[in-house]
Amino acid sequence: MAKTNAKVTARKKRVQRIRVKISGTSDRPRLSVFRSNKHIYAQIIDDTQHKTLIAMSTGHKEFDAEGVGDKCEQAKKVGLLIAEKAKSAGIEKVVFDRGGYLYHGRIKALSDGAREGGLVF
Template identity: 50%
Template sequence: MAKLSLFDRRRRRVRTALKARAGGRPRLSVHRSGRHIYAQIIDDAEGKTIASASTLTKGSKGPGATCDAAALVGKTLAEAAKAKGVTAVVFDRGGFLFHGRVKALADAAREGGLEF
């Protein structure tokens, strides 16, 4: 068995804790790259994406690797989720630390009306 990277260990730990407390709620999954940030709300029971937003979608302005851009993605995602009738989610940060762009996205999604 190969040794896991710290990122992969964090991802497994987060996902395990997330499954334990999900309670049938959809999952808000975040992926952060060097240039962009992506977020989607996924219904794991059906295996379908309910809503998604990223710095690559239409209407996003400026560079994608900033906290302001991440906050705009969070706000956009919250609006899309509310339009589909989703208000409560569980936050899946993957193996990313809850800091900087990931935190900005989460805070904006909360301000937009999502509960987690």
């Protein structure tokens, strides 16, 4: 059996515990966040249809990192861009899924950017 990092295992448990309480519907989809060491990813997901409606990350071709400083500022810009895409798709209200991470740093910056962009959660 392969060894698994204790941090990764603990985060997966937190994700499952959160996902029992949070789910996205057609009228209020879920804004899910994943954070790696290098990038941050955000998806708007409709859990009733099991489809990803909108996705944005720091590695996405529409994301321009020039003039953006640290990772927190990049996360805020990703939040603004995903909110802009959601507004154009007719999505105004979402449920925020922090993905087992603390609501701090890059996760908080992404949610603040999404709120500034016009998403309500």
